[in-house]
Amino acid sequence: MRSFEFLQAHSVEEALALLALPSTKALAGGTTLVDLMKLGVEAPARLVDIQALPLTEIAVTGETLRIGALASNSAVAADPSVRRLCPALCDALLSGASGQIRNAATMGGNLLQRTRCPFFRSHDWPCNKREPGSGCPAHEGADAHHAVLGTSDACLAVHPSDLAVALLALDAEIGIRAGHAARQVSLAAFYRLPGETPHLETIIGAGELITHIDVPITPLAATSRYLKLRGRASYEFASASVATALHCENGRVVELAVALGGLGTVPWRDRQAETLLIGGPLSEAVINRFCDALLAPARASAANAYKLALARGAIRRMLESASC
Numbered sequence: 001m002r003s004f005e006f007l008q009a010h011s012v013e014e015a016l017a018l019l020a021l022p023s024t025k026a027l028a029g030g031t032t033l034v035d036l037m038k039l040g041v042e043a044p045a046r047l048v049d050i051q052a053l054p055l056t057e058i059a060v061t062g063e064t065l066r067i068g069a070l071a072s073n074s075a076v077a078a079d080p081s082v083r084r085l086c087p088a089l090c091d092a093l094l095s096g097a098s099g100q101i102r103n104a105a106t107m108g109g110n111l112l113q114r115t116r117c118p119f120f121r122s123h124d125w126p127c128n129k130r131e132p133g134s135g136c137p138a139h140e141g142a143d144a145h146h147a148v149l150g151t152s153d154a155c156l157a158v159h160p161s162d163l164a165v166a167l168l169a170l171d172a173e174i175g176i177r178a179g180h181a182a183r184q185v186s187l188a189a190f191y192r193l194p195g196e197t198p199h200l201e202t203i204i205g206a207g208e209l210i211t212h213i214d215v216p217i218t219p220l221a222a223t224s225r226y227l228k229l230r231g232r233a234s235y236e237f238a239s240a241s242v243a244t245a246l247h248c249e250n251g252r253v254v255e256l257a258v259a260l261g262g263l264g265t266v267p268w269r270d271r272q273a274e275t276l277l278i279g280g281p282l283s284e285a286v287i288n289r290f291c292d293a294l295l296a297p298a299r300a301s302a303a304n305a306y307k308l309a310l311a312r313g314a315i316r317r318m319l320e321s322a323s324c
């Protein structure tokens, strides 16, 4: 058994000071980190329990919905303001895990959960993400559940968070602190493509703490929805998912956002492709052109090409059923 030091933080300042120690990780709900420690995938020398920090508030301030990093996935999903202002967020959270896990899971932890790629989660296999340079069995044909967008020769692991896909469509920003410095980063810039360094998944550095998530309050966000397709009706990660938000006037699209999950190594959105849908009615032909552009960078194998068909179907269903 591997031993580690367990510390409890009682304030954000104390947490930041403790997180600055080497080989130290924050422990929020523990629903991912504890699993990965038991599997030997994560082995921090120190855990800082951050559950007592005052970062659970869900508040509307001016044009922004601010959600504390330690708000539980259940609390956010059940919040009436979140439901009214950005319904996709509630739907994405409710589509993930189980009720019990969502009660413990936090917003910050959800964003920083690691991939469910079986090669990453088992020392029986090589994995470039877990052990850089060791190899990737998914590249040798075992890739039925792997990513088709944003992949590299080093890694095909799918990004797992439903929440992150909804936040990408909602143009959310992540509040981060380290020491006395605070920064705000868009969700679009938060995750890193694997490239040659798949072990570096986000722009979060050692010692940094996510403090909150800001979602802009807009008429577009209030139209947002989330659809998740998966191997069984509950308790399963996405094979493909889509978050949409759509504002139409006189039957023509004025503004929209479409983000994809389950297909990419990171949550996926292409604002250039979205312009194809602006200005016109949502005909089948224009939706097909949009899907062609969005999925053009995909690299699929015979085993995971089904994800492209799933994504097309999910996008068509969401756009055709929207009131436009």
Ligand SMILES: Cc1cc2nc3c(=O)[nH]c(=O)nc-3n(C[C@H](O)[C@H](O)[C@H](O)COP(=O)(O)OP(=O)(O)OC[C@H]3O[C@@H](n4cnc5c(N)ncnc54)[C@H](O)[C@@H]3O)c2cc1C
Pocket (backbone or CB within 6 Å): 025, 026, 027, 028, 029, 030, 031, 032, 033, 034, 069, 070, 073, 095, 096, 097, 098, 101, 104, 105, 106, 107, 108, 109, 110, 111, 112, 113, 160, 161, 162, 163, 208, 209, 210, 211, 235, 236, 237, 238
């Ligand atoms: C069986 C099962 C099914 C699941 N199904 C889904 C699903 O379908 N969809 C989905 O999206 N998710 C799913 N999940 C993942 C679940 O949503 C995450 O486990 C959970 O959100 C993680 O939150 P946590 O607070 O428990 O994080 P923890 O496990 O405590 O932490 C996770 C990581 O985040 C870091 N961290 C946590 N909070 C902060 C912070 N504020 N600042 C800096 N670092 C921080 C930790 O150091 C750790 O590295 C599932 C999980 C399980 C176990």
